[in-house]
Amino acid sequence: MRFILHIWRQENAHVKGHFETYPIDNISPDCSFLEMLDILNESLINDRIAHPVCFDNDCREGICGMCGLYINGRPHGNDDGITTCQLHMRKFKDGDEIWIEPWRAKAFPVIRDLVVDRSAFDKIIQAGGYISTTTGGVPDANAIPVNKHKADMAMDAAACIGCGACVAACKNASAMLFVGAKVSHLALLPQGKVEAMDRVRSMVAKMDELGFGNCTNTYACEAECPKLIKRQNISRLNRQWIGSLFGRDKK
Amino acid sequence: MGIVKIHSISKKILVALLGVFLSIFLFFHAAANMCILRHDGGVWYNDFCDFMGTNYLVKVMEVVLLGSFICHIILTVWLTIENKMARPQGYHKPQRSKTHTGSKLQVWTGILILACLFCHFMDFYFVKLGLVDGNLNFYDQAHEKFQITHIAVAYLVFFVVVWFHMRHGFAAMFQTLGLYNYKYGRVLEVLGAIYAWVVCLMFASVVIGVYFGF
Numbered sequence: 291m292r293f294i295l296h297i298w299r300q301e302n303a304h305v306k307g308h309f310e311t312y313p314i315d316n317i318s319p320d321c322s323f324l325e326m327l328d329i330l331n332e333s334l335i336n337d338r339i340a341h342p343v344c345f346d347n348d349c350r351e352g353i354c355g356m357c358g359l360y361i362n363g364r365p366h367g368n369d370d371g372i373t374t375c376q377l378h379m380r381k382f383k384d385g386d387e388i389w390i391e392p393w394r395a396k397a398f399p400v401i402r403d404l405v406v407d408r409s410a411f412d413k414i415i416q417a418g419g420y421i422s423t424t425t426g427g428v429p430d431a432n433a434i435p436v437n438k439h440k441a442d443m444a445m446d447a448a449a450c451i452g453c454g455a456c457v458a459a460c461k462n463a464s465a466m467l468f469v470g471a472k473v474s475h476l477a478l479l480p481q482g483k484v485e486a487m488d489r490v491r492s493m494v495a496k497m498d499e500l501g502f503g504n505c506t507n508t509y510a511c512e513a514e515c516p517k518l519i520k521r522q523n524i525s526r527l528n529r530q531w532i533g534s535l536f537g538r539d540k541k
Numbered sequence: 542m543g544i545v546k547i548h549s550i551s552k553k554i555l556v557a558l559l560g561v562f563l564s565i566f567l568f569f570h571a572a573a574n575m576c577i578l579r580h581d582g583g584v585w586y587n588d589f590c591d592f593m594g595t596n597y598l599v600k601v602m603e604v605v606l607l608g609s610f611i612c613h614i615i616l617t618v619w620l621t622i623e624n625k626m627a628r629p630q631g632y633h634k635p636q637r638s639k640t641h642t643g644s645k646l647q648v649w650t651g652i653l654i655l656a657c658l659f660c661h662f663m664d665f666y667f668v669k670l671g672l673v674d675g676n677l678n679f680y681d682q683a684h685e686k687f688q689i690t691h692i693a694v695a696y697l698v699f700f701v702v703v704w705f706h707m708r709h710g711f712a713a714m715f716q717t718l719g720l721y722n723y724k725y726g727r728v729l730e731v732l733g734a735i736y737a738w739v740v741c742l743m744f745a746s747v748v749i750g751v752y753f754g755f
Contacts, residue, residue, distance in 0.1 A: 363637035462624035503627030508644035529719025
């Protein structure tokens with residue numbers, strides 16, 4: 291297969307970026323999108339055409355949440371429930387023009403080319419996305435009874451890999467689905483319930499401070515989430531926020 | 542925007558609650574308008590208008606309603622500005638994600654409603670306040686206005702825009718107030734859509750009824 295790639299090139303966050311066009315040939319339909327970029331980079335290095343294209347990646351099996359490219363108007367490309375590394379070239383037509391952009395958000399500044407700084411998500415987690423517990427002996431997993439339905443919902447929310455596709459897809463660059471998932475997976479379980487009110491207030495305050503947008507219920511985040519996190523988590527976040535207005539945990 | 546610190550979710554909750562209040566008002570407004578369809582020479586409708594113009598509680602509510610409307614607009618504009626600031630540089634390729642169109646149109650339908658409302662006020666409310674010359678018998682005035690084809694069509698278009706705004710508004714309200722869940726979420730959305738249909742059909746029935754002389 292052959293493609294015309296339009297790739298966003300940007301030296302660093304302080305200079306203006308632009309699109310560069312690279313034709314690429316002899317690509318197997320079974321090649322993953324990131325492998326296709328590897329092939330491009332190999333040719334850029336060998337032929338000394340340009341600096342290789344920088345892009346984030348790690349596990350390449352949809353678990354780590356490192357890869358994240360905005361491909362032809364969709365985060366992670368033209369498929370549902372996948373990360374960029376799980377996208378294959380057979381999803382495109384031979385001769386297609388492919389536009390590759392980094393996540394666009396004030397809170398995710400470009401580091402170089404297609405790599406963005408997603409440490410804003412880490413800062414939100416640091417603000418309260420944890421359980422304050424002193425270490426000690428490992429308790430028996432069955433010692434605390436957990437409702438099966440709630441355990442399932444918590445597990446679904448915990449599937450969030452923090453890739454940032456929700457922010458990239460949202461027309462307002464809102465991080466509500468990410469925060470909703472993180473708040474939900476802790477608040478639904480007995481251990482996390484204890485600090486639920488303080489947690490939601492701290493995490494939302496940090497999210498606002500970092501410059502993410504407001505949710506206007508477009509649900510592009512839900513449509514593009516590679517882990518299929520549901521919008522019900524945003525609703526739960528709102529519910530928890532309202533609850534926290536009427537009482538806070540005492541630390 | 543940094544002068545007043547209100548958290549993003551609080552702002553959205555306020556917008557949702559004000560939206561609910563305005564939607565309830567719309568239902569009562571539509572119900573009162575239905576009196577125009579009675580063949581009593583406007584006795585019921587003019588009595589109602591007289592009550593609305595003289596009752597002190599109604600006058601207080603008028604101020605509350607206007608305040609709610611202005612706050613709803615200010616908060617929405619505030620949220621929209623913050624949303625634009627959250628993405629200083631947009632994407633080159635237009636978004637192709639499967640999304641709810643209502644949300645994308647909400648700001649535009651809101652602006653359209655504001656413009657239509659101004660015209661509506663010029664026809665009726667400003668006449669009542671004495672700011673514009675016109676017939677103070679609103680029953681007669683409604684009959685005069687709604688029998689003119691382009692005015693009747695314009696009002697029907699206005700109600701379609703209101704329907705769009707309310708339909709997404711209700712679904713968004715349930716989500717913002719944390720009521721959307723796995724069990725009842727869809728039911729609440731359908732109930733909201735039915736409410737939007739009922740209110741807008743009530744308004745439209747008056748215009749259609751007067752135009753065709755029912």
